[in-house]
Amino acid sequence: MSEIRKSDYELIESYRKGCLSDFELLVSRYQEQIYNYVFSLVRDRQLTDDIFQDTFVKIIRTLKAGLYKDEGKFIQFAMRIAHNLIIDHFRKENRIPVVESSSEDYNYLDNAPITDPSVEQGMIVDQIHTDLRKMIDRLPMEQKEVLRMRIYDDMSFKEIADITNVSINTALGRMRYALINLRKMAEVNKMCLTY
Amino acid sequence: MIGNATLNYSEPILDETFTDQIKDAFAADKRMPGKSVLSFIMGFAAAFESLESGMLGTMGVINN
Numbered sequence: 001m002s003e004i005r006k007s008d009y010e011l012i013e014s015y016r017k018g019c020l021s022d023f024e025l026l027v028s029r030y031q032e033q034i035y036n037y038v039f040s041l042v043r044d045r046q047l048t049d050d051i052f053q054d055t056f057v058k059i060i061r062t063l064k065a066g067l068y069k070d071e072g073k074f075i076q077f078a079m080r081i082a083h084n085l086i087i088d089h090f091r092k093e094n095r096i097p098v099v100e101s102s103s104e105d106y107n108y109l110d111n112a113p114i115t116d117p118s119v120e121q122g123m124i125v126d127q128i129h130t131d132l133r134k135m136i137d138r139l140p141m142e143q144k145e146v147l148r149m150r151i152y153d154d155m156s157f158k159e160i161a162d163i164t165n166v167s168i169n170t171a172l173g174r175m176r177y178a179l180i181n182l183r184k185m186a187e188v189n190k191m192c193l194t195y
Numbered sequence: 196m197i198g199n200a201t202l203n204y205s206e207p208i209l210d211e212t213f214t215d216q217i218k219d220a221f222a223a224d225k226r227m228p229g230k231s232v233l234s235f236i237m238g239f240a241a242a243f244e245s246l247e248s249g250m251l252g253t254m255g256v257i258n259n
Contacts, residue, residue: 015240023240027233035228040221049232056236060243125219132220151214152221157206172206179209182217 008074012063027056030075033153038082040148041141042089051089055082073159080163083145090141128191135185143178146171 006014008026015023034055039048058081062068068077136144145164149155161171185191
């Protein structure tokens, strides 16, 4: 007989009553998604550790203070906290991306070439991933974030808008420009994005 | 229309290959949190728990 999987809400309630092991289950359920979300935006292992840690510290405080309103969306709540911490970090560092999502004039062409010469000779899947990853890294943070949430985390635009605290229109616009910019970068670097 | 808002953009249409490539690029770059980070979180959760019970205990003493 298979063990019945507890819902996020059950784990949260159980933790609020003092069951640490249920909190551990909750962490293990989402640690990968949250950690990779943070890493994909900050691209620094140490910083990701710090933000990931702080995210859970805030989660613990919120849960224990009874301020969490369950709407069946713990992961959105957690990612909103992580998102805000990332924004805080960039603000402190004065590194908040200044490129407007609504602008098509994002100056990706000023950057160094992305592809290695060897790519043209023999493109392999790993190389495509690496190059695509580099192109994604060149996107403004807010475009990168929407791209990841929509394509990799499979979130709806409503969910993305809630987490990033923008309108659905803005989220859709960011996605649109992320794709336009990726395609332009691929074109400029003569990258063939097919296997 | 969603609620009172009018959407200016529709979701961009992506060909499957491009979507898969983006997905794979993210997947290929996957990281996992280290044990020390997870231990810290669980330690904090446990400490918070004891702190809370301690505080409640103190309140109990005061109330009595």
